[in-house]
Amino acid sequence: MSNSPYGTYEPQETLVALGTYEPPPGPHPHADTYRPRYESMETQPAWPVPEALLPRPSAPAADPAPQTAGRAEARRAARRRKRPERPETLRRLLPQALVVAFLAGGTTAFVAADKTIQLSVDGRPRTLHTFADDVSELLADEGVDVGPHDVVAPAPGTALSSGDEVAVRYGRLVHLTLDGERRKVWTTSATVDGALHQLGVRAEGAYLSTSRSRRIASDGLALDVRTERSVTVMADGRERTIRTNAATVRDAVDEAGISLHGQDTTSVPQDSFPRDGQTISVMRIKGSREVREEVIAYVVERILDRTLFRGTEVVERAGRQGARRVTYALRTVNGVRQKPRRLSAEVVREPRSRLVKVGTKPPPSSVAGADGLHWSELARCESGGRPGATDSTGTYGGLYQFDVQTWRSLGGGGRPQDASASEQTYRAKKLYVQRGASPWPHCGGRLHG
Known part of the structure; x- marks a missing residue:
């Protein structure tokens, strides 16, 4: 073992661990501990590799060199034996190092995306x-x-x-009835109070069909809101203004302290919704019934008759009026009598039509022995020249004041005053031929001027 400024170096243990060198026994005081720079670079990878991933090399074959060659020669031989194996070892280590680097980068990206x-x-x-x-x-x-x-x-x-x-x-559907008007609205509030605030509904003093703190379920809610309004009620000559959230006009009238009796009613339907600022008038009504008998007028039927001279009408059958019994409702509103209202009617007697014959025969042009006389003067004297004139007793009628018996004896039909002026003159000429001017004792002299 040798001491160095870079730390302790133990070549025997290192080489044994790599399986590349087995030192000869015995002390070697001059052992070679130098390793060239290029050799260190070739045998070490350019990046750190975990020890667990390094392959374990197989034991090398026995060195046939003699033990007397020395330690330096043995190391050089060991290096020569290792060189052919170096590229294969790197090829095995490179993919494993790339996998480690990929996993390390993926972990960093995974953490960053979370x-x-x-x-x-x-x-x-x-x-x-x-x-x-x-x-x-x-x-x-x-x-x-x-x-x-x-x-x-x-x-x-x-x-x-x-x-x-x-x-x-989440949006919730609210079936809202606001002051009598129904509509569907959506709200994201979870409570009735929040929904009213979100919809801008003034809830102070208002009637609510449910509690303001009630939660609105996901399937919605039906909500009736009646805000407070100012309503004026006029009754019995007095005016009352109240603040109310009543649902109907009748409820508002009751809150005003006014009672309705009998046929009493209001100026607007009692079941309608009272609006803000509305004026309601109470009408005191008293009613009764009255039965009246009324006349049913008859109709006139006219039949053409070729036996009568044109312009002559003869009443074949007199008309008769009918009668009906009618029931009326009478009422007074605040003391004022109203127009009677007809309730029912019953026919008591059917009317009978009047039948009149109308002449179509052309009148005669003249009567021998009577033409050329002043008949207009006679008519002016007898009736004032009026074909429909009658005397005060109703016995005589027409231009020449015929009685009915004389008229019919001359071929006339009906009453003389109903015949035309030309027919009356014709009948008068026939009477003159028969009796002269004697039928007209006071005016007959005018025929001769």
Whole structure:
């Protein structure tokens, strides 16, 4: 063993460990401990290799050199025997060293890709390790499905770094009835109070169908909210303004201390929703019924008759009016009488139509012995020239004041005042031929001017 400034050197033990040299027995005071630089470089690898990976070389064959050659010669022979084996040894060590280097680099990359993320789903946080690059990949890895009404912060697709926080809030469907109006809304709040705040609903003084602290399940919730409103009620000449969250107009009227009796009603439907600032009028109604008998007018039927002169109408059958019994509802609103409302009607007597014959026969042009007389003057004297005129007793009628018996004896039909002026003049001429001017004792003289 030799001492050196670089440490203790034991060549015998080293060579024995490598299996390349067996020193001869006996002391060697002048042993050669020098090893050239190039030899050290050839036998040692350029990178550190774990001892466990180094191959164990097989024992070399016995050296045929004589023991008297000396130690230096023995070492040189041993080096010569080792040189052919050196390339094979390096070929075996190089792949193993590369595997070690690859595993060391992969471990470093593995550690660098791992991230610590805090994931909160509907307010339940947990810390996890992930290799996801962004939020979308993280949610997919963790099996967290999100829909169009859910909220993810930061947004899906955002890159992740270790220490980030990701929050997912699921949307919940709320069937909201707000002041009588129904609609469907989505909220990510877990409680009714949070949903009202998120939707901007003023809940102070409002009626809620459930507790504000109630949690909203994932399948949603039905919620009825009636906010506080100002309503004015007018009744019996007085005006009352109240603050209410009533569901109907009738409830608001009751809260105002006003009672409805009998047929009393309000200016708006009692089951309608009272709006903020609305004025409701209470109408006091008193009602009764009244039965009246009303006339049913008859109709006039006209039949053409070729035996009668044109312009002549003869009443074949007189008409008769019918009658009906009608029931009306009478009422007063706040003391004012309203228009009667018809409730029912019953026919007591059916009407009978009036039948009238209408002449179509052309009137005669003249009567021999009576033409050329002043018939217009006679008519003016007898009736004022009015074909439908009658005397005060109803016995005489027409232009020439015929009685019915005389009229019919001359071939007239019906009443003379119902016939045309030309037919009346024709009948008057026939009467003049039979009796002269005597039928008109006061005015007959005018026929001759």
